[in-house]
Amino acid sequence: MRQPTGGMHILLSPLRFVRSRFAEYYQKHPSAIQPPSAIERREFGFVLFKEKIMARHKSFKNAESLRSFLKAVVPLDVYYSSARYEKPEEKMEDKGRTGTDLIFDIDADHIPTPCRKDHDRWICSSCGAIGKGATPGKCSSCGEQKFQEETWFCEICLDSAKTETMKLIDFLMRDLGFSSEEIEVSFSGHRGYHICVESEEVQTLDQMARREIVEYILGIGLETEFHGLGERSEERSRILFGPGLDGSGWRGRIARGVYELLLSATPEELQQIGLRKKVASNLTEHRELLLESWKGKGPWGVTKDVGFESWKKIARHGAEKQSAKIDTVVTTDIHRLIRLSNTLHGKTGLRKIEVPITGIEQFDPLERAVAFKEGSATVVVSYAPQFKLGNGTYGPYQGETIELPMAAALLLLCKGRAKMVE
Ligand SMILES: [Zn+2]
Ligand SMILES: [Zn+2]
Known part of the structure; x- marks a missing residue:
């Protein structure tokens, strides 16, 4: 349902709208929020809508108190620590770490996919020149070096992240000896996958040991x-x-x-x-x-x-x-905060969801991660490449007003590509 742009629209900041949808999600699906194991020993962190800052050092005694908190506060993003602590609410140095899960992050952002030239673009901050693909060192029109980057993620990006994830699972099972029950794989809700091992024997690994695992998987120094x-x-x-x-x-x-x-x-x-x-x-x-x-x-x-x-x-x-293209920093950081399963991703409005290892090849993140399956919203889209979400394909859009299914509208609003019309 396309409408001509212009006219007397009042454009609203998307934040209030997004927040009320997120609130609805945490109200309607409290039991979807499954806390991490040993919840009382985890540090929680939240990005709040209002200030867009991270509030850290929170803890919860049980799933109920976490769910009530999410309902009441409605954060933009929800994180918990890969580490377990005696006192998770204390300052870093007083928390008393007792162990850390072994975690891996695979992000399409770190994989040079050919589709970038189709869906990423840059805008020169000084002369306004626009180009597609990777951001250049300096602007070809004016020579300045400051840009506004607009990146996107597509099925090709997510497929390449999935391929790396499958390679990692193979390393974890065949070379490091973990069983499939010990490995939890999730789609992050944006550009990649998280892989988590909670087994007893990984808990006490220090940063050096984790770095060795990273280097083995990346094949660094391999002769x-x-x-x-x-x-x-x-x-x-x-x-x-x-x-x-x-x-x-x-x-x-x-x-x-x-x-x-x-x-x-x-x-x-x-x-x-x-x-x-x-x-x-x-x-x-x-x-x-x-x-x-x-x-x-x-x-x-x-x-x-x-x-x-x-x-x-x-x-x-x-x-x-x-080699599997894992993020070195995430795995070696023993105090890392990671997104909680089944919570919403603030940059997409999609859910972080668990992926069954046996079905990973057929797993379609852009269908399964959709959290909002009902309703629609009319938005003014500044710019978006063509994209797939749920069962639909949308765009490309450039400066147009359009009514979209809720999940697609939220994605554009969360990515900063659209505003609300009232
Ligand atoms: Zn320029
Ligand atoms: Zn892509």
Whole structure:
């Protein structure tokens, strides 16, 4: 239902409207709010609508008191500590930490997806020039370096975050030995996924130990020669050897990364990872043979023109593809506050929701995280790319007044892309 823009609209600040919808949510679905384990030992933090500041160092004895608080205060965002404390309401140094869950954050923001050029844009703060995609170092029109950034998130962004999440789950289960029951996966309600392990043995890990886990998962400092790749002399020839696809830990990951690369890479892509033109074309010419070789000892040494140094580059690239793009800071911070499940995300109006590990591949966050399934609102949209939400697709919009289903209107209002009309 499009209407022409202009006329005598009164534009209202969206905050009051958003707050009353959030209030309705916490009134209607109190039992959806499941507290974290050991609730009385957690610190809670809230971003409040009024000042948009974080109020920290709160604690609750039980689920009931937390739910009543949410109903009464109606925060924009709700967080709890990954740490457990003897006195969660005290100052940081007096809280008495007794343990911290092992948490991971995967955010599409940290993954360079190709869709950014379609849905992200920047506006030069001094001359008003507008461009799409990543923000440049300086404005091409006036040379100034201050910009207003408008980022968005789409199914491609969220899919790539999900792919990284599945890689992380594989690390946690196959390499670190956690069972699927020990791993809780959630969609954050915005651009990514949270993964939480609460098992006894992770509670006492210090920052150094957590950093080691992070580096293992990111493959930082990984030397492929320590993971099965090498060469030896035999009589008068050099024999190359490398890890197999079903190798454990990084061995198998490197092999699988190399397999994927050889399966689809073009000569140009292979040159981009530092291979000489001749080597790159040799690899693509012998693609069939190389893929076939995995049934035996693998592709190492299958063609004479690809030497040890080239295989090292290929293996390193394969490893890079297999690492999971987790946020280092979140995992190593033992006092981190994380969003509480089933609460609303202040930047989207969507819920943070749990994702079943077995069904993660089919999981559609933009359908499942919708918290408001009824009603509609008329908003004036400044700018929004085309987006999908629930069962609908909306936009693109530029300076228009439109009536939208509640969830879509809230998303635009929360993202600062729309105002209310009355
Ligand atoms: Zn400019
Ligand atoms: Zn995207």
